[in-house]
Amino acid sequence: MNPFSLQPDIVEEAGSDWLIPAHPQPLATAPGGLRLALMARRSLLTPWTAESFGARDFAYRLLRRQVCVFNDPASIKTVFVTQAECFERKGAMMRRALSPLLGDGLFISDGETWRQRRPLVADIAHKNQVPFYAPMMTRAVAEVLAGWRDGAEISLLPAMAELTAQIIARSIFGTRLGHEALSGIVRGFGRYQARIDSFNLPFFLGAAEGWPVGRGGALRPAIAEVHGVVEHVITEHVAGRGEHGSMLDLLMRRMQRSPELGLDMQALRNEAATIFMAGHETTAAALTWALYLLAKAPWAEARLHAELDQVLGRREPSAEDLPGLPYARAIIEETLRLYPPVPLLPRQARAATQVGEIAVEKNALVLVVPWILHRSPDLWEQPMHFRPERFLTGSAPIPYSYIPFSAGPRICAGLNFGMTEAVLGLAMVARAFRLRLIPGFRAEPVCRLSLRPRHAILARLEARA
Numbered sequence: 001m002n003p004f005s006l007q008p009d010i011v012e013e014a015g016s017d018w019l020i021p022a023h024p025q026p027l028a029t030a031p032g033g034l035r036l037a038l039m040a041r042r043s044l045l046t047p048w049t050a051e052s053f054g055a056r057d058f059a060y061r062l063l064r065r066q067v068c069v070f071n072d073p074a075s076i077k078t079v080f081v082t083q084a085e086c087f088e089r090k091g092a093m094m095r096r097a098l099s100p101l102l103g104d105g106l107f108i109s110d111g112e113t114w115r116q117r118r119p120l121v122a123d124i125a126h127k128n129q130v131p132f133y134a135p136m137m138t139r140a141v142a143e144v145l146a147g148w149r150d151g152a153e154i155s156l157l158p159a160m161a162e163l164t165a166q167i168i169a170r171s172i173f174g175t176r177l178g179h180e181a182l183s184g185i186v187r188g189f190g191r192y193q194a195r196i197d198s199f200n201l202p203f204f205l206g207a208a209e210g211w212p213v214g215r216g217g218a219l220r221p222a223i224a225e226v227h228g229v230v231e232h233v234i235t236e237h238v239a240g241r242g243e244h245g246s247m248l249d250l251l252m253r254r255m256q257r258s259p260e261l262g263l264d265m266q267a268l269r270n271e272a273a274t275i276f277m278a279g280h281e282t283t284a285a286a287l288t289w290a291l292y293l294l295a296k297a298p299w300a301e302a303r304l305h306a307e308l309d310q311v312l313g314r315r316e317p318s319a320e321d322l323p324g325l326p327y328a329r330a331i332i333e334e335t336l337r338l339y340p341p342v343p344l345l346p347r348q349a350r351a352a353t354q355v356g357e358i359a360v361e362k363n364a365l366v367l368v369v370p371w372i373l374h375r376s377p378d379l380w381e382q383p384m385h386f387r388p389e390r391f392l393t394g395s396a397p398i399p400y401s402y403i404p405f406s407a408g409p410r411i412c413a414g415l416n417f418g419m420t421e422a423v424l425g426l427a428m429v430a431r432a433f434r435l436r437l438i439p440g441f442r443a444e445p446v447c448r449l450s451l452r453p454r455h456a457i458l459a460r461l462e463a464r465a
């Protein structure tokens with residue numbers, strides 16, 4: 001690779017029964033400050049050397065900011081569990097990127113606000129609620145699949161985003177949310193994400209909070225579109241015209257039972273928008289990468305088809321079928337290892353402290369990076385290979401070596417919802433269709449807020465008889 005290039009080569013190799021799926025070639029030597037900054041701005045997956053994939057911690061200075069990368073599972077436990085309070089604050093860049101849209105929503109809040117709201121949000125997406133939402137998931141997937149035709153070409157990420165947006169919107173707002181409102185909210189989120197910066201230079205220059213994101217008023221229409229839809233649905237619920245059992249309905253009832261929290265319309269809107277964002281993007285990315293992997297690994301596809309044919313035959317799956325679909329689940333787990341939808345977990349140290357060998361400064365940027373952790377040769381056999389079987393053996397990964405949903409008190413509030421949705425979605429798509437990529441197509445994973453393909457992954461649908 002050209003030592004000045006900002007774009008490492010994309011590696012992808014396959015044999016008749018193995019696959020090393022697409023990833024940027026790790027660098028031979030660490031990039032200098034400016035190149036590092038420019039590479040990180042293009043994609044946060046690229047500026048890592050082969051050495052940084054080892055299960056070790058390291059720290060460096062980027063302009064005036066201390067950056068600590070923890071890649072030793074013992075240190076990750078310290079950051080997320082033992083010293084969680086010191087590291088509960090999200091990185092300034094992430095807060096800056098999301099706060100215009102989500103306000104003080106759970107994903108980016110901390111301190112007292114987070115502590116008060118976490119139980120409310122965690123309860124409504126809790127695993128006990130999942131059986132209630134599962135039939136809605138399968139109905140939404142069936143409706144989307146009914147529009148797919150043999151021989152048609154789809155772009156994977158937008159197709160999966162439509163599917164997961166349908167699911168999360170119906171779960172939060174109820175099934176009566178009109179087509180127009182749904183496309184408004186999806187369009188608004190899409191426009192918002194396209195405009196925000198994931199890399200905020202002033203933070204590294206020493207400003208603890210970075211600078212506000214956004215290019216002038218460009219974000220305003222996108223924010224207005226999302227807030228408009230959410231507020232309208234809340235008003236309907238307040239007027240008694242909401243849908244019983246929707247997440248919004250549960251959230252409102254819980255808020256009413258805790259008047260001491262003083263939560264208002266804005267808090268409700270922020271939490272609803274947060275669940276929508278957190279629950280839609282991530283699962284769409286997981287399904288996109290899972291389908292890409294299957295299309296590249298015909299041996300895994302055949303094994304999945306055999307499982308689906310045996311367990312389901314020609315009928316749709318339900319939540320009760322999940323224990324009988326271990327290979328479908330293993331494909332999702334392996335996808336979340338290789339392509340974690342949130343590939344980088346940034347924190348801002350509240351105080352100076354010691355983690356492992358590293359003296360962390362107050363306000364340091366602390367990074368736990370599932371992208372490198374999940375591909376560490378010290379923690380995984382054949383770390384770059386797609387091998388769903390590794391999740392079938394019954395031996396769990398080394399603690400804190402596999403964290404696609406993060407860990408500790410801030411672990412994903414929708415973990416069970418997301419896993420159920422992803423496994424059911426994969427099972428339903430793969431039961432009905434084979435997806436064929438353009439020969440020679442090489443995906444390029446990039447990290448903006450979530451891990452996504454830089455260029456559309458186009459696939460031709462082949463109906464399974």
Ligand code: HEM
Binds near residue numbers: 118274286346
């Ligand atoms: C495969 C799907 C999913 C993945 C990989 C995923 C991953 C994550 C990760 C890594 C975090 C923590 C981020 C951090 O620590 O910086 C997180 C937080 C969160 N997720 Fe998920 N997520 C998924 C699906 C969902 C779904 C379906 C929902 C809602 C129904 C959801 C709701 C949330 C919320 C509310 C938070 C914030 C929790 C807090 O800060 O206390 N997620 N998710």
